[in-house]
Amino acid sequence: MPTLEIRDLHVTVDEADGGTKEILRGVDLTIGSGEVHAVMGPNGSGKSTLAYSIAGHPKYTVTGGSITLDGEDVLAMSVDERARAGLFLAMQYPVEVPGVTVSNFLRTAKTAIDGEAPKLRTWVKDVKQAMDDLKMDPTFAERNVNEHFSGGEKKRHEILQMELLKPKFAVLDETDSGLDVDALKIVSEGVNRSLASTGPGVLLITHYTRILRYIKPQFVHVFVDGRVAEQGGPELADSLEETGYDRFLTRA
Amino acid sequence: MTAVDETTTDPAAGSPVNTARAHSHGAGVVPDASRAERVTSFDVADFAVPTGREEEWKFSPLRELAPLFEAAPAGSAAVEVSGPDAVVHRTGTLQEVGAGTAFTPGDRAAVTGWAATAQAHLVSVPAEAELDAPVLVAVRGTAGTTTSGHLVVEAGHHARALVVISHTGSGAHRGGVEVRVGDGADLTVVTLQEWDADAVHVGQHDVLVGRDARVRHIAVSLGGKAVRLSTNVRYAGPGGDAQALGVYFSDAGQHLEHRLFVDHEATNCKSYVEYKGALQGDGAHAVWIGDVLIRAAAEGTETYELNRNLVLTDGARADSVPNLEIETGEIVGAGHASATGRFDDEQLFYLQARGITPDEARRLVVRGFFASIVERIGVPEISERLMTTIETELAATDLAGTSSTEEN
Numbered sequence: 001m002p003t004l005e006i007r008d009l010h011v012t013v014d015e016a017d018g019g020t021k022e023i024l025r026g027v028d029l030t031i032g033s034g035e036v037h038a039v040m041g042p043n044g045s046g047k048s049t050l051a052y053s054i055a056g057h058p059k060y061t062v063t064g065g066s067i068t069l070d071g072e073d074v075l076a077m078s079v080d081e082r083a084r085a086g087l088f089l090a091m092q093y094p095v096e097v098p099g100v101t102v103s104n105f106l107r108t109a110k111t112a113i114d115g116e117a118p119k120l121r122t123w124v125k126d127v128k129q130a131m132d133d134l135k136m137d138p139t140f141a142e143r144n145v146n147e148h149f150s151g152g153e154k155k156r157h158e159i160l161q162m163e164l165l166k167p168k169f170a171v172l173d174e175t176d177s178g179l180d181v182d183a184l185k186i187v188s189e190g191v192n193r194s195l196a197s198t199g200p201g202v203l204l205i206t207h208y209t210r211i212l213r214y215i216k217p218q219f220v221h222v223f224v225d226g227r228v229a230e231q232g233g234p235e236l237a238d239s240l241e242e243t244g245y246d247r248f249l250t251r252a
Numbered sequence: 253m254t255a256v257d258e259t260t261t262d263p264a265a266g267s268p269v270n271t272a273r274a275h276s277h278g279a280g281v282v283p284d285a286s287r288a289e290r291v292t293s294f295d296v297a298d299f300a301v302p303t304g305r306e307e308e309w310k311f312s313p314l315r316e317l318a319p320l321f322e323a324a325p326a327g328s329a330a331v332e333v334s335g336p337d338a339v340v341h342r343t344g345t346l347q348e349v350g351a352g353t354a355f356t357p358g359d360r361a362a363v364t365g366w367a368a369t370a371q372a373h374l375v376s377v378p379a380e381a382e383l384d385a386p387v388l389v390a391v392r393g394t395a396g397t398t399t400s401g402h403l404v405v406e407a408g409h410h411a412r413a414l415v416v417i418s419h420t421g422s423g424a425h426r427g428g429v430e431v432r433v434g435d436g437a438d439l440t441v442v443t444l445q446e447w448d449a450d451a452v453h454v455g456q457h458d459v460l461v462g463r464d465a466r467v468r469h470i471a472v473s474l475g476g477k478a479v480r481l482s483t484n485v486r487y488a489g490p491g492g493d494a495q496a497l498g499v500y501f502s503d504a505g506q507h508l509e510h511r512l513f514v515d516h517e518a519t520n521c522k523s524y525v526e527y528k529g530a531l532q533g534d535g536a537h538a539v540w541i542g543d544v545l546i547r548a549a550a551e552g553t554e555t556y557e558l559n560r561n562l563v564l565t566d567g568a569r570a571d572s573v574p575n576l577e578i579e580t581g582e583i584v585g586a587g588h589a590s591a592t593g594r595f596d597d598e599q600l601f602y603l604q605a606r607g608i609t610p611d612e613a614r615r616l617v618v619r620g621f622f623a624s625i626v627e628r629i630g631v632p633e634i635s636e637r638l639m640t641t642i643e644t645e646l647a648a649t650d651l652a653g654t655s656s657t658e659e660n
Contacts, residue, residue, distance in 0.1 A: 055605050078610075079601060080609050080610065089605050095596075095602040113607040
């Protein structure tokens with residue numbers, strides 16, 4: 001079974017004043033295929049840094065520890081190699097790419113991930129079906145990537161990519177943020193379809209518990225101050241719903 | 253490691269990188285009290301040979317352009333015109349083709365070019381004619397020769413047409429283009445500078461927009477050693493709508509200069525200027541000057557101008573000078589923006605995080621950067637050819653290291 005293993009991960013970020021700041025201070029996580037792990041925590045606890053570090057964003061420097069995908073050293077891979085190895089990051093703030101249509105972007109990405117161009121007829125059908133499922137208008141395909149998208153459209157577009165690119169592991173970085181209840185349900189259904197069809201391991205990063213009503217995690221990890229402060233099953237999320245992060249913050 | 257290096261020349265910002273001059277509003281940039289006072293004349297004696305100290309020549313490579321300042325007689329460039337049957341094409345002297353009613357030389361090269369033009373061309377689209385295919389005007393220069401040419405493009409009232417002027421070959425060329433757009437007409441003029449690498453070209457395009465007419469002028473400069481194109485837009489009556497669009501890709505040692513002047517005097521007219529360029533290699537130089545004058549009488553004017561430069565490597569330089577003069581407050585809107593920057597690392601990261609290789613990601617971003625203008629040309633074969641040329645130029649330079657995403 002494919003496994004994404006994070007061991008004692010330490011990550012720093014360069015600051016504007018030229019110094020560096022340690023954000024992750026020894027993170028351990030093991031995610032298997034088909035598992036949903038929720039990573040929860042207060043703002044500034046390092047959740048997004050974890051997401052970007054897995055994807056290989058150049059702003060973050062790994063100073064210690066390891067990330068492996070089925071034993072392969074992820075940290076030795078470039079950003080695009082990681083994606084081709086089966087990692088996917090649904091971004092909290094997807095980036096605009098002017099002049100590049102969604103349709104062109106999706107086909108280019110699919111070709112890159114699979115190593116060959118998708119068969120035209122089935123691809124067109126797959127894209128149409130996936131957009132339909134996410135309640136995206138067909139004209140969406142001809143718009144430029146993320147340009148003038150609403151917050152909800154951006155998140156649906158991220159999940160559209162997850163459904164079409166079929167990664168082995170998906171990191172969803174606050175995919176729920178900025179969504180109203182209807183959009184949250186649509187996006188969650190997309191993630192659940194992916195889980196049912198290709199069964200990726202999912203790292204679901206969130207500040208709030210409400211997305212966990214629609215996507216059921218088997219494991220919950222509470223992130224505080226750059227490491228996992230507590231972990232457990234879904235019941236941990238329920239207790240957070242009642243008490244919030246206060247007890248972790250006072251302890252820290 | 254190169255950080256995102258987007259510089260917007262905003263009046264509030266300091267001196268931006270890669271830009272010789274930030275915004276300047278009228279006074280300070282143009283020594284004349286107003287852009288309107290710049291000399292225009294048919295008399296060669298009214299324009300001295302530039303020394304490089306003049307405001308309007310300070311960015312230009314005068315050594316390269318020197319043959320074009322000579323008042324001696326010059327040959328005509330080879331010109332071929334083809335198009336739908338409805339279009340009238342005539343050749344003859346400047347007088348015989350009726351040149352000079354909407355064109356007055358505005359600098360030394362334009363006036364020597366005018367004086368030396370023995371054979372001019374007229375392309376006339378009859379009133380109310382709607383062309384179903386473009387008119388193609390192919391101008392070809394010859395190595396070692398200096399040539400002059402003048403082309404009048406006339407669209408009768410309520411005509412609809414697309415005229416594509418292509419420039420290929422070598423040599424030194426001065427080209428005057430006089431565009432007369434009839435009332436209610438809809439005209440697109442595309443000028444392609446696809447010269448050989450050693451060609452030099454100075455061109456002046458004067459566009460006169462009829463009442464309620466719509467015109468698009470699209471300049472694409474990819475080839476040549478030095479190209480300097482001045483496009484001047486005036487309005488013959490109210491309600492005109494002019495767009496001046498352009499793209500350019502400047503390689504090592506290549507100078508590509510585009511000077512725009514939109515002169516608003518009629519009421520309720522619109523203008524929109526958008527030029528986008530990429531630069532790569534040592535000594536690659538791009539100049540964009542965007543002058544807009546809204547005269548006191550030009551109430552109801554709406555204007556916006558925009559220049560964006562993508563600097564792909566070190567050693568390239570983009571000068572971008574938007575300049576807006578407003579003499580009446582009774583306008584709909586007036587604005588301008590200029591930005592010069594590197595690849596956006598976040599864009600590249602986003603694409604690479606979807607498995608796309610760094611080379612392919614840069615190709616997509618550059619293609620996207622130019623697509624919004626190139627696709628508006630209206631002839632898919634030409635748009636595709638230009639995109640291929642742009643991608644070939646992009647592939648010619650090793651871009652590794654221009655973005656931090658390579659490092660890890």
